[in-house]
Amino acid sequence: MLSSPDAHAFAHYANVPTVAGQSNSLSQLSFADAGALMIERFGFGTASAVFSITGADTIAALTGPDPTRRRLGLISIGSNRLLSTWFIKSGSNPPQGALSLITYDPNAHTAVERDLLTGLGKPVGIAVSGDNVYVSDQANNDIVKASLSALLASSQAVAASGAFVQINSPDLMTVDAHGTLYTKCNTTGLCRIAPDGTIGVLANDFQDARGVAVDAPRGLLYAIDRATASGGTSYVRTFPLN
Template identity: 55%
Template sequence: MFRLSTATSERLVRCLLQVLIAGVIAQTFGCASSSTATDTTPVALEGVRPNGVAVDASDGAVYLTDDAKSSVLRSSDGRTFAPYASIPQPPGPGISLSQLTFDDARNLLAVRFGFGSASAVFDVKGANGAIMLSGPNPARRRLGIAAIGSQQALSTWFVKEGSAPATGGVSLLTYDAAAGRATERDLITGMGKPVGVVVSGDTVFVSDQARNVIVRASLANWLQSAQPVTVADTFAKIENPDLMAGDGQGALYTHCKSASLCKVAPDGSVNEIATDFHDARGVAVDPARHRLYVVDRAAAGGTSYLRILPLN
């Protein structure tokens, strides 16, 4: 029988241990890299007029609203987009689709701005198109939407008459997606131009573009109030906020200044984290894949982009 010397055996054991340790380290760092790495190259959206964006938390698919063709686009990887559903468009007002959101039953809701006469909320059915939910007031110019359950969502809106300042609020939409109808109840009024809305636990955040603030309030208090409330606490002062997204940890992301994106920390402090946008619009967070998607909408005739930022 072949026998190794003691010294040779020890050297062999040390070599095997080194190989095993090196393999474990490589595997560990390889897994960490694959789970957090993000390609931050902006995605050119040729021929697309994007606005709202949403991420399906179940599979990471990304959805965009497109004003060029009144449609919703979908991408399985956040980079290559294809038509997903058409949104019916009435004659007269221009196309202006806004925010998207998934509810707990995985219904995809999309908002049409409406220009004061044709706003609407749609249940998007993919290849089967989109169903407009009857009931919401079409005269309200709608922008933000946030689901708060399987059949309820918050909708931001404002009205504007002539040269008078805009006035708006947030309403509760209770809907039946299968039947294609909804009821609308005002929760807060007396705002200027509410745009983005984020729900985090019991806290609701709303960006008021006319007043350059983000306000916050208790959702439970809103729902329990017999009448719409008119006051909400100022959470942060921010220049030109727009549609918003939350990371689930208390931080918010929204357009700010003239061409930037800002992060609003849980204490209300505001930090500029990205610049040089044409016009930052919709924002969506994918915490599972450590990504922040931001719509960068160019002027008519220009190329818009979807920018992907690492989520810290």
């Protein structure tokens, strides 16, 4: 994990433990209570994990979450609670995934996980705006919407019902103060989705749009433009928020 004071010069901040025989593959990071950073390891079906980073090279894994779940999206909702998207892939079968709640003890680094929203294919991004929680389902090319309070209050997992919008190849997501979503779209695009579901293309020249984050004080959207498998350079790109 790297940090930068100016989004230009990056330096080492913390190492996330690697797994022998697996490619390095980190998923989303999120600021949590008291300024801790939470980050996921994808795990490729055997070694996913959620880590708490409380300072430079001060990192601890949460015990409890299922390591066979391939984890992608992560967002803190306060009170030592995280929303996590994950999927399980078995051979050539279609992926099956869900949105879950992870409640953790920041001192003991223990956690309990329960599923909130099921019936998804490959859920990737999560965004919360007011009581609305949005999840991008890459396998089904859509974004689903649900009431977060209803999911949290339900005694059992709720099955996803219908799409908020259809969009090609959505990935990690973020949302601004106006409820506008931002995520990858199509092969080379980065899209904005208005609260009424209207889709607009913000840029269409990405190599591979991945993580996105809103910097409200500076009025900026940050987006990762990841190098392709054939080579190239990865970038952090910025866009003004109107």
